Amino acid sequence: xNDITGMARALDFIEDHLREPxxxxxxxxxxAYSLYHFCRTFKAATQFTPYDYLMRRRIAExxxxxxxxxxxxxxxxxxxxxxxxxxxxRAFKRVLGVxxxxxxxQGAAGDRQPGYRQIMPRLTAAHLEHLRHATPWRPMxxxxxxxxxxxxxxxxxxxxAAWEHLHHELAACGLADAGRAFYTWTWCAAEGGVTxxxxxLADSGINTxxxxxxxxxxxxRTYLRxxxxxxxxxxxxTLDYAYHIWLSQSDYRAVLPWYVEDFGATSDRPGDGAxxxxxxxxxxx
Amino acid sequence: xxxxIVEKPAMLLVGFNFFGDPFRSYSxxxxxxxxxxxxxxxxxxxxxxxxxxxxxxxxxxxxxxHVYHAETLQTGEFEVFAGIEVTQLxxxxxxxxxxxxxxxxxxxxxxxxQEITADWPWIMxxxxxxxxxxxxxxxxxxxxxxxxFKGMDALEASELDVYVPLED
Numbered sequence: 385x386n387d388i389t390g391m392a393r394a395l396d397f398i399e400d401h402l403r404e405p406x407x408x409x410x411x412x413x414x415x416a417y418s419l420y421h422f423c424r425t426f427k428a429a430t431q432f433t434p435y436d437y438l439m440r441r442r443i444a445e446x447x448x449x450x451x452x453x454x455x456x457x458x459x460x461x462x463x464x465x466x467x468x469x470x471x472x473x474r475a476f477k478r479v480l481g482v483x484x485x486x487x488x489x490q491g492a493a494g495d496r497q498p499g500y501r502q503i504m505p506r507l508t509a510a511h512l513e514h515l516r517h518a519t520p521w522r523p524m525x526x527x528x529x530x531x532x533x534x535x536x537x538x539x540x541x542x543x544x545a546a547w548e549h550l551h552h553e554l555a556a557c558g559l560a561d562a563g564r565a566f567y568t569w570t571w572c573a574a575e576g577g578v579t580x581x582x583x584x585l586a587d588s589g590i591n592t593x594x595x596x597x598x599x600x601x602x603x604x605r606t607y608l609r610x611x612x613x614x615x616x617x618x619x620x621x622t623l624d625y626a627y628h629i630w631l632s633q634s635d636y637r638a639v640l641p642w643y644v645e646d647f648g649a650t651s652d653r654p655g656d657g658a659x660x661x662x663x664x665x666x667x668x669x
Numbered sequence: 670x671x672x673x674i675v676e677k678p679a680m681l682l683v684g685f686n687f688f689g690d691p692f693r694s695y696s697x698x699x700x701x702x703x704x705x706x707x708x709x710x711x712x713x714x715x716x717x718x719x720x721x722x723x724x725x726x727x728x729x730x731x732x733x734x735h736v737y738h739a740e741t742l743q744t745g746e747f748e749v750f751a752g753i754e755v756t757q758l759x760x761x762x763x764x765x766x767x768x769x770x771x772x773x774x775x776x777x778x779x780x781x782x783q784e785i786t787a788d789w790p791w792i793m794x795x796x797x798x799x800x801x802x803x804x805x806x807x808x809x810x811x812x813x814x815x816x817x818f819k820g821m822d823a824l825e826a827s828e829l830d831v832y833v834p835l836e837d
Contacts, residue, residue: 407742407743407744408742408744408745409741409742409743409745410742417788417791418788418789418790418791418794419742419747419790420735420747420790421788421790421791422745423690423691423692423745424691424692424702427692427693428692433692433693433745435690435743435744435745435746
């Protein structure tokens with residue numbers, strides 16, 4: 385059994401015991417590691433200590449139940465092995481930035497899911513494989529200038545058709561693709577909710593009056609820039625890494641329900657390979 | 670792996686320690702994890718202050734002690750101590766911690782080369798000790814580093830001894 389397989393089994397064990405009084409020693413024994421070696425290997429594989437991961441997953445699942453609004457907070461707290469409401473509230477606020485009561489209130493108030501992208505998902509073997517390669521990528525906090533985008537906006541996930549249409553529109557305007565910097569801007573405010581994507585190039589001088597092109601300006605602000613390596617299908621893993629692993633253990637938090645993919649200057653349609661994902665963030669006071 | 674059973678009298682150790690998950694900040698076999706940083710602190714102290722540290726029993730041998738506390742099995746946090754054996758106590762700086770290990774019977778396993786970074790505690794608990802018909806006291810273990818240990822970058826040429834206290 386290699387370490388990825390062993391730690392993937394540990395993740396399964398943790399999921400099966402979120403509501404049980406399980407400790408790190410039991411996780412280690414379940415996958416035939418010593419406590420010492422398990423703690424070291426789990427951290428290397430997931431970038432979380434095992435106990436921290438367990439607590440974050442408990443809070444994540446509890447947070448979903450708090451949002452549903454059907455059960456008493458104290459019952460949810462006990463279900464996820466928090467001994468009293470105070471401990472639950474403290475852990476909840478540490479992970480999600482608000483008290484459970486406020487979380488429930490925000491959820492009931494609007495259609496935007498509070499803390500979306502903060503609820504720690506269950507990590508899988510695919511995440512561990514991705515992380516194994518992600519380690520040297522080194523995300524960066526950076527100030528980026530305002531960005532004028534011109535492109536095609538689409539709802540849903542048929543991005544390939546949007547790229548096709550963008551190139552068609554550019555050709556109709558007599559504009560060549562070569563040497564231009566391409567971007568996507570993707571907005572999604574709730575888990576499983578509507579996704580809006582703009583495929584675009586950085587240019588404010590294109591006449592958008594006649595065709596299907598639209599313009600959008602992203603103001604200058606602070607971003608977390610995460611290098612993405614792999615296919616477009618792997619993007620969800622890079623986003624999980626950025627939102628739930630890197631940011632959740634940093635002094636920064638995501639502040640807006642969108643991100644930008646920066647493909648740089650490319651002579652072909654962006655696709656497999658290497659590009660950057662940029663998330664608007666702010667420093668946590 | 671070589672094994673022997675030894676009786677040791679009570680031991681006095683002086684050194685530095687910390688309690689927590691040693692891999693919280695970094696997980697690799699590197700000086701950047703908490704254990705590596707502990708050793709750096711202790712070795713820097715020894716270099717600067719050792720002339721004041723008398724009664725050292727074996728100056729060329731260092732000890733890394735792992736102590737399990739009440740919450741260790743729950744949280745994975747434990748105490749790690751890096752230090753040296755002394756024959757008697759003396760006044761030391763406030764940052765120095767003293768450990769008194771009781772007289773005990775120990776299983777001593779000598780690890781060589783890649784065995785050092787393998788999961789030897791698991792192998793010890795599930796293979797070595799059962800094969801010897803022995804049970805360990807689940808309170809602490811220590812590793813003794815002497816001239817045979819050449820460093821993590823010369824693992825193949827290195828050996829160290831692991832001391833495991835046994836149930837009476």
